Structures are given as structure tokens and as C-alpha cells.
Amino acid sequence: MTPEARRAQLVSAALDLYGARSPEEVAVEDVTRAADVSRALFYRYFSGMEELHVAALGSVAEELIDRVALPTDGPLDGQLADALDVFLDVVGRHSRAYIALLRSGSVVSTGETDAMVDGVRDHIVDLLCVRGGVPDPTPLQLMTLRGWVALVEGSVLVWLEAGRVPAHAELRDWLVEQLFAMLGVTVARDPDAQFSTTPSALGTSR
Template sequence: MTGRPRRMSPEARREDLIRAALDLFGSRAPELVTVDDIIARAEVSRPLFYRYFSSLRELQVEALKTVTEGLIDGLAGLEEGPPETRLRAAVRGLIDVADHYRAGYVALLRSGSVIATSETDAAIDEVRNRAVELILGALGVSEPSPMLLLTLRCWTAVVEGALLSWLQERSVPREALDGWLVDQLTAMLSTTAAHDSSVPQML
């Protein structure tokens, strides 16, 4: 027994089931986690599970949306200082959340994932949009040019691809990731500035 209280408020019980699913996502892909796995981890009955979720699919989506909320929270953790310092802190926040929810993060971004839905796609888009807003804020840009926006959106794709590869291969030291990814942004911004006079050298 884990010492969970027998009685919980509906909201607390729902969150406990989501937490149980996320714990399991840490060791296996979400599509491989069953209702039996979740009720065993949460120490509840099958009827109680279905009191809070109409299906396993609903719980999977809610759990993965929790991952995207964590990514947004990670992006919010900006430090004081110059843009590079602040952006590296934000990237570290992303790395921390992606690593903590490894299987869930991979399922969210993997092409053709059976867990992907319009809801999870919208949640990922929200993370991407928040990343672009954060960079613009760190750089002090309120009216970005179309080419600058394109650059930042391309960089978010670089970050996602890099994190997916890193989570599955671990071929690069974790402590090198944030600096390397911010250096990628610096290089992309420098290239964009060479093609768009409205974009200054900002990092």
C-alpha cells in the first residue's frame, strides 16, 4: 500500500489517476499502458476509474495535456539578465519537463502516434506559440517581421527534433543541450538579419 487516502474529492481523485498514468508513461509508451496498469498504480477499482474517465483514451489525452502544461510552465521560468541567459534558462525548463515526461513527450510529438488527437495537436501548438512569444519578449521585439516569425517557428521545430532525438539516444551530454540550442537560434537570427534589414543582430 502507498498510503493514499481512501476518500478524495472528485478533483483530487481525477488528478491522482492522471498522475498514475504519467508515472507509467515514464517507463513505457502511453499506448502500451492499460486501464489495469493505471488502477493498479492508483490503487482504485475499475468502476471508480470509469466514474472519472469515460475511456482510456480520455485519460491518455488529459495526461498528455498535463505534459504540455508543464512545458508552458517550464518556458515561464525566465531568469533576469541578457537575452541569451534568459533563453538558456527557458530551454533548460523545456529539457527538464521533456525528460521528466519522456514517453509522454515522445508520444505527443512522434509522427503518426496513435495518441495524437486534435486536442493534443492544439496543446502542442500552444507550447510553440508560447516559445515564440517568450523569445520576442526576451529580445524586446513587439512587432516582428514575417521573416523573423518564420525564423523563430523554424527554431522551435529544431528544439523539438533535437529533444526527441536526445530523449531516445542520449548521445549528447544534457548540460550541453541548452547552450547548443540557443547558439542555433543565434546563428539563425544572424542569417535572417542578412536577408531582412528590419531584423537586427539581437543576440
């Protein structure tokens, strides 16, 4: 097995373990047992659990950035719903890792993990700016988009911790409607804050 494949194996083992317990509850022995490797081999790739946590959480952030997209054509509401489906699928599969990423008080939270979260946020805001035809957003537009991303994060945390209620589709559609409602308020206050597809022309398509 190549060094890259072995490292990926250890990261995958950690993520699998996060499916049953919080990252801070996972120890080196748990990972080596799950990956069927020795402690000595583990320490050839990671200095300890903190470094592995960062790598594992980073892989979740990278998956979000790689998979969440908004094409430049077609109805924005449908595209946004599709993007949220992907987002909810990824965080649903890695729920404890995602919660650890967002919880600044978590013992696995570091400057690196905070930067990962910021990277995901910036990616989503950039996608919305490009899709909305606003490469240079006004202050109110930027507040609106960043505020919506914060709403998504907070809502998804509650959703994960409350047993995924409401249903996936209901949460997705509610989040889509929230963005359009927020954009509508922003446009009413700032006529220069138009997106290429205005909220009034959109309705949730699902």
C-alpha cells in the same frame, strides 16, 4: 478525496506508468492497479484510456507553458539557457509522454493533443517576441523563431531516443547558439528584423 484530487491521482498514475512504457501500451487495468482504485471508479472520471491519455499529455504541455519563461532583463543567452534547462528537465521526466505528444502517427495523437503541442510552440514564440522587443515580427523573424522551435523539438526527440547523448548541458548550449546563428542570418537578409539584443552582442555564457 475530492473529485479533482482523484482525477489528478489517475493522471499522475498514468504519467508514472509512461515512465516505463509508451502511453499506447498502458491499459485501464494498469492505471487502476497503480492508483489502487476500481475500474468502476476509473470510469467515473474518464470514459476510457484515450481521454486519460489526453489529460495526462495535457498536464505535460501545461507544465511546459507554466514553467518555461524568459525574464525581460539580463543577458538573453543566459535566460535562454535557463529556459532550455527547464524544458529539458520536464521532457526528460516525461520522455515517453513528450514523444507521444509530438508523434502525429501515435495512436494517442488526437486533434486535442495537436492543439496542446501548438500551444507550447506558440508560448515559446511569444516569449521570444516579447523578450526581443518585436510584438509584430516580420515574416522572416517569425520563420526564424518557428524554425528554431521546430529544431528544438526535433533535436530533443533525437536526444531522448538516442539515450540522451550529447549531455544535457551540451545540447542546451548548442540550441542557444543555433538560435543566435539563425537570428544573425535573418538580420543580414532583413535589416528590419533586429531583436532588442542583437546576436552579435551575445555569446553562450556557459
